[in-house]
Amino acid sequence: MALADRWLLPDGVKDILPPRAHQIEALRRRLLDLYDSWGYELVMPPLMEHLESLLTGVGRDLDLDTYKLTDQVSGHLLGIRADITPQVARIDAHRMRNKGASRFCYCGSVLHTRPANMLASRNPLQVGAELYGHAGLDSDVEVISLMLETLLASGIEAPLSLDLGHVGIFRNLMADAGLTAAEETEYLEKLQLKALPEIEVFLNELEADARLLDRLAELPRLHGGADVLARARSLFADASPAVNEAIDYLEKIAEQLAQRFPGVRQYFDLGELRGYNYHTGIVFAAYADGFGQAIAKGGRYDEIGRDFGLARPATGFSSDLKTLADLSAGPLDSRGGAILAPAGQESVLIEQINKLRAQGERVIQQLPDVTLANLASCDRRLLRQGEDWVLEAL
Secondary structure, three states: OOHHHOOOOOOOOOOOOOOHHHHHHHHHHHHHHHHHHOOOEEOOOOOEEEHHHHOOHHHHHHHHHOEEEEOOOOOOEEEEOOOOHHHHHHHHHHHHOOOOOEEEEEEEEOOOOOOOOOOOOOOOEEEEEEEEOOOOHHHHHHHHHHHHHHHHHOOOOOOEEEEEEEHHHHHHHHHHHOOOHHHHHHHHHHHHOOOHHHHHHHHHOOOOOHHHHHHHHHHHHOEEOOHHHHHHHHHOOOOOHHHHHHHHHHHHHHHHHHHHOOOOEEEEEOOOOOOOOOOOOEEEEEEEOOOOOOOEEEEEOOOOOHHHOOOOOEEEEEEEHHHHHHHOOOOOOOOOOEEEEOOOOOHHHHHHHHHHHHOOOOEEEOOOOOOOOOHHHEEEEEEEEOOEEEEEEO
């Protein structure tokens, strides 16, 4: 590597410099305090652990995104986490072992072998919350509400949209259609791309009931406002009861969220199967006008703890703290001006500096014969007048 390249970072990886670093840290504290006020307990899993633990069960979907390395102590294969959720599932199953509902929150770095999209970082600062031990509408509404409160607390002023879907609709339609595993996988890939011409060709080659084929042909078109649910009920009227139960579930959640967040637009996409192998029920994502990717997302994943020996109901969401800070309308540095203190180690001077810092002031002490790089941040000066110390505006 050339000398000029040694200080360059890999693609998709960036330093966080002042004042943005202060903004992100302040936002982290604000969000963790928000989660604490809702009763969510903070956990701090390690950045790396045994690869089998990170990729157990539904974590297998993270395999390609996970960096692998050999532990020089044990010789075992380790992984650097690409998502904190599997770690929280391990904690819930083996470290906490609560019988009732458990609420956890976290904020920590994750590392991806490749960016999730063109706008994404390869080292997001993942922040999120998860609720274990309750299956039903109330816990899903709570988690989605907390996700939206996260965006509001982040100072995002752009209009927000909430995208709602349910993987149970697709799963039960597949069960009705009786497709092979290979056929289901092929249809799923085309559905995710909303590739309507390819879906039409694929369905024409299937030997299945015409009514079932009509349902599969219309599924990728079932996206839009609340009228989508009415269209789906008509289309799936004679489908298995579980399909319509999933539609009813979406409608009930949407109604409750509309009451709590009337300013958030709702969008339904019944063909949205993000994390299909990961989620077991409702899936959701939040968007901000002017930003082309989801800024927070989550869903229900009741099977996540099965391979850890405790398959408890679970629902949660996560976001990239750095993205939230980028979208925040607040100032990069919300601190007030600093106080410039003179150089010296006299006990009375140090005592006065410590006193001001204890009062919450930011005090920058000069160093002999050195010009301060951050002098511009100072708006007052600490001066000695006789026996007293006074503050003077700069």
